[in-house]
Amino acid sequence: MTIPVKVRFAPSPTGYLHIGGVRTALFNWLFARSMGGKFVLRIEDTDVSRSTEESIQEIISAMKWLGLDWDEGPYRQMERRELYDRAVEKLLAEKKAYRCYCSAEMLDAKRKEALERKAKPKYDGTCRNLASAPDGTPFVVRFKVPAEGKVTVKDLLRGNVTFDNEELDDFIVQRTDGTPTYNFVVVVDDAEMEITHVIRGDDHLSNTPRQALMYDALGYPRPQFAHISMILGTDKARLSKRHGATSTLAYRDMGYLPDALINYLARLGWSHGDQEIFTRDEMVQFFNFDSVSVSAAVFNPEKLLWLNHQYIQNASLETLTTLLESLLIHEKVLPDNHGKTQEEIARPIPILKERSQTIKEMAEKADFYFREEIEIDEKAGKKFLTETAKPLLLELSSGLQDLNEITEATLEKLFKEIVEKADIKLGKLAQPVRVALTGNTASPGIYDVVLLLGKERTLKRLSDAIKFSPSNA
RNA sequence: GGCCCCAUCGUCUAGCGGUUAGGACACCGGCCUCUCACGCCGGUAACGGGAGUUCGAUUCUCCCUGGGGUCACCA
Numbered sequence: 001m002t003i004p005v006k007v008r009f010a011p012s013p014t015g016y017l018h019i020g021g022v023r024t025a026l027f028n029w030l031f032a033r034s035m036g037g038k039f040v041l042r043i044e045d046t047d048v049s050r051s052t053e054e055s056i057q058e059i060i061s062a063m064k065w066l067g068l069d070w071d072e073g074p075y076r077q078m079e080r081r082e083l084y085d086r087a088v089e090k091l092l093a094e095k096k097a098y099r100c101y102c103s104a105e106m107l108d109a110k111r112k113e114a115l116e117r118k119a120k121p122k123y124d125g126t127c128r129n130l131a132s133a134p135d136g137t138p139f140v141v142r143f144k145v146p147a148e149g150k151v152t153v154k155d156l157l158r159g160n161v162t163f164d165n166e167e168l169d170d171f172i173v174q175r176t177d178g179t180p181t182y183n184f185v186v187v188v189d190d191a192e193m194e195i196t197h198v199i200r201g202d203d204h205l206s207n208t209p210r211q212a213l214m215y216d217a218l219g220y221p222r223p224q225f226a227h228i229s230m231i232l233g234t235d236k237a238r239l240s241k242r243h244g245a246t247s248t249l250a251y252r253d254m255g256y257l258p259d260a261l262i263n264y265l266a267r268l269g270w271s272h273g274d275q276e277i278f279t280r281d282e283m284v285q286f287f288n289f290d291s292v293s294v295s296a297a298v299f300n301p302e303k304l305l306w307l308n309h310q311y312i313q314n315a316s317l318e319t320l321t322t323l324l325e326s327l328l329i330h331e332k333v334l335p336d337n338h339g340k341t342q343e344e345i346a347r348p349i350p351i352l353k354e355r356s357q358t359i360k361e362m363a364e365k366a367d368f369y370f371r372e373e374i375e376i377d378e379k380a381g382k383k384f385l386t387e388t389a390k391p392l393l394l395e396l397s398s399g400l401q402d403l404n405e406i407t408e409a410t411l412e413k414l415f416k417e418i419v420e421k422a423d424i425k426l427g428k429l430a431q432p433v434r435v436a437l438t439g440n441t442a443s444p445g446i447y448d449v450v451l452l453l454g455k456e457r458t459l460k461r462l463s464d465a466i467k468f469s470p471s472n473a
Numbered sequence: 474g475g476c477c478c479c480a481u482c483g484u485c486u487a488g489c490g491g492u493u494a495g496g497a498c499a500c501c502g503g504c505c506u507c508u509c510a511c512g513c514c515g516g517u518a519a520c521g522g523g524a525g526u527u528c529g530a531u532u533c534u535c536c537c538u539g540g541g542g543u544c545a546c547c548a
Contacts, residue, residue, distance in 0.1 A: 011548090044548060047548065049547095050548090100546095104545095108545090118475090120544080122544085155478095158478070169544090172545085181547085181548085182547070182548045183548090186548085202477095202478065202479090202541090202542065203541095203548095204548090205543080206544075207543080209477095227478080229479075229541090232540090232541075236540065236541080238541075238542080264485095267486080269486095270486095271486055274496040274497075276485095276486095276498090293485095294478080295479050295541090296478090296479070296480095296541060296542090297484090297486090300485060302484085302498055302499055303484075306499090309511090313511090354510065355509065355510035355511065419507095425507085427507050431507070434509095440509090441508060442509035442510080443508070443509070444510085445507070445509095447507090
């Protein structure tokens with residue numbers, strides 16, 4: 001009989017949910033799902049001045065977008081105050097914590113001074129054994145850390161990690177304003193929620209001995225810990241705003257598929273042989289800590305792009321249509337109230353998807369199709385809509401008018417005839433036509449473009465192109 | 474600086490004492506070709522250094538070096 005697994009993701013709502021946070025959430029989610037356990041979402045908002053409702057909503061939308069569903073929560077710590085207050089009273093009553101009357105200013109000064117002496121900045125224990133309490137002075141509550149001895153933290157990924165108690169100081173459990181602090185609430189909550197495995201970034205490893213001591217003091221059993229590695233930027237520094245878009249929802253707006261992002265993040269620090277692409281079910285099925293790596297991983301945007309391309313190729317037309325529509329609006333190719341049917345939105349997708357790494361790119365490439373009036377790239381027009389090319393366009397135009405059925409085969413026949421008659425290579429015709437129809441020198445195959453635009457729009461653009469003259473020639 | 478963690482191609486990684494050190498992204502060639510892509514074929518590229526243990530170390534141990542994290546009335 002084993003205890004069912006219960007894990008949590010506990011972000012602090014002091015900014016948007018970044019990629020590193022998502023990966024922590026993902027590993028928790030994967031572990032919960034693979035073990036048939038529960039996944040809890042808990043908002044750590046005890047820092048009242050920095051927490052925002054906006055961040056909470058952002059975190060929730062990002063989790064939903066990525067399909068990381070939770071079984072309990074979102075809990076908010078500021079709604080659980082009684083729980084922490086009771087635990088503080090208990091620590092105080094059992095003399096495992098004490099009131100400290102030192103002012104923040106005084107402590108800052110001492111810390112600064114210690115740093116200058118190159119000594120360890122550590123609380124000096126002034127109030128640890130105070131005989132009588134000064135009247136009416138504001139106080140914090142500090143946890144009494146044993147002066148000597150060691151704490152050993154058991155970590156699923158790193159084995160036993162031992163810290164000297166001497167390295168730890170009497171950390172604050174409750175602030176002057178009565179709000180509790182992280183190293184304390186995290187323990188109370190994880191214990192009360194019966195979290196069995198604490199899976200988090202390894203930036204928390206150095207906090208763990210304090211928390212381990214807190215579990216012991218409160219009489220709670222310690223959970224299993226698993227500290228996963230951090231994600232670094234290309235410069236090997238921890239991923240931050242400097243490394244471009246770190247807001248998870250920004251990836252949605254850039255046209256990434258949630259499954260692709262999830263797959264990429266899962267492979268960052270986890271592997272299953274040589275496999276690169278996993279369905280969610282496969283990830284859940286294969287996930288385990290034995291194949292999680294402990295060293296930090298550099299975030300590689302190119303590989304994410306490649307994966308996204310793979311996912312685009314395999315996504316259903318329906319999925320792509322929905323995504324493309326929102327990106328077309330987001331990129332202002334179409335207005336909100338465009339009135340287009342799903343079929344119309346879907347039409348260019350088959351010829352665009354193999355050359356799109358993101359849906360945003362797809363939207364940009366679809367521009368020539370969705371806009372009534374195209375803008376001819378100045379350089380492209382100058383180079384290809386020349387006086388020698390225009391007669392060819394004219395000829396194509398009249399040939400097209402005579403075609404009663406436009407198919408790839410009839411188009412190819414028409415193009416070949418014109419090319420043979422003029423004794424030129426296909427490219428000499430195709431490029432000017434391409435510029436005329438799309439405004440650019442790069443596009444899907446020219447027959448596909450004509451087929452997509454249809455006879456009327458093709459003829460219109462051809463005649464516009466024949467009238468084209470470079471403005472700054 | 475103290476403490477803690479980490480170390481295979483540029484990047485993500487496989488490897489769990491004996492391998493021509495494998496795969497993927499990126500990069501470089503070639504093929505395909507109406508442009509751009511896709512695709513296909515091929516190539517360059519790694520065990521940070523030094524001591525041990527062992528018949529044998531990428532693999533185990535220690536040291537060095539390097540990188541990262543952390544030292545708040547932030548989480």
